[in-house]
Amino acid sequence: MPELLRWHARLGGAGVRATRKRVLVLEALLAEARPITARQVHAELLQRGEPIGLTTVYRAMSSLVDAGLVHAFNQDGEATYRVCGPARHHHLICRACGLVLEQAAERRPDGFEVEAVYGVCAACVRPALSEQDFDAPRDQPGRPRKRNAGADERD
Amino acid sequence: MPELLRWHARLGGAGVRATRKRVLVLEALLAEARPITARQVHAELLQRGEPIGLTTVYRAMSSLVDAGLVHAFNQDGEATYRVCGPARHHHLICRACGLVLEQAAERRPDGFEVEAVYGVCAACVRPALSEQDFDAPRDQPGRPRKRNAGADERD
DNA sequence: TTACAGCTTGACAATGGTTTTCGTTTTCTA
DNA sequence: TAGAAAACGAAAACCATTGTCAAGCTGTAA
Incomplete structure (x- = not known):
């Protein structure tokens, strides 16, 4: 898996240890084209039979963001993450x-x-x-989250 | 205060009752050039001697956003609000x-x-x-919030 | 290999912004 | 006014995220 190796190298280059858990989180992110939440990553890894704590996922995300391998977004008040290239x-x-x-x-x-x-x-x-019809204002990105919203309600 | 009257009219036009509390919240927002949080509005109104519940501030914000008089943003995971004009x-x-x-x-x-x-x-x-020096990736807007951050830490 | 320091991990508790609940009050309409 | 509907407030609940702390893992010097 040369691609994962490349990410491994990028991790090391950024001064972040490429531990098994961090690589698992990275893999989960690489498998998704769109940003996903820490909870989604957590659930996916558990489903794959990879035991990992939610705390660890959050911490891995934090490291990956600091290392510049992952970008964090905010959708409805919940953080979502996505891998991204090294170029500005x-x-x-x-x-x-x-x-x-x-x-x-x-x-x-x-x-x-x-x-x-x-x-x-x-x-x-x-x-x-x-x-x-282009008139009424739409929701803003930063609109306070809807807690009771189903899987992914659309307005 | 003709300006406030105009806002009153916009409220009514959007099908939102211009109650005393909502107008107070609107006034507080109008007094600020930059977006402020619901808690800030709440604190300011209490300081002015206007008794209001935090719940009510949140609900008023929600109504004002729905009515298109106010925009909601997200700064460090906390919602901030700002009045804005009717033009697209x-x-x-x-x-x-x-x-x-x-x-x-x-x-x-x-x-x-x-x-x-x-x-x-x-x-x-x-x-x-x-x-x-333009190289290391900066924080993203949606970066997970720092809960223990002081008044407004900047990285 | 061993020892050790330091990093990483995970369970659990704590934090804090936001929403829900529910009984009360205010506002609107007739 | 009266009655209905909407708005209000306090407190509890919710939930994403972070802090704590003990245990496990990793890298490295000996």
């Missing part, structure tokens, strides 16, 4: 479908240095439009 | 100083409809640069 970049995050696109680093003409752009991707814009 | 727009939010800029609605060439842009404003970029 920022993300476009679709609030509707969770899609994340990496974009080359960007500084706007006004000097604002972009780190993350939240919004609705092209594929999701159309249905949303027909629903409320 | 999105926000530039500086992760470092909390500054929020309203920008005209924007749809990128790739069809992505922008709702919020997190990053570092021009004024904050320079000091950050001298510190870590």
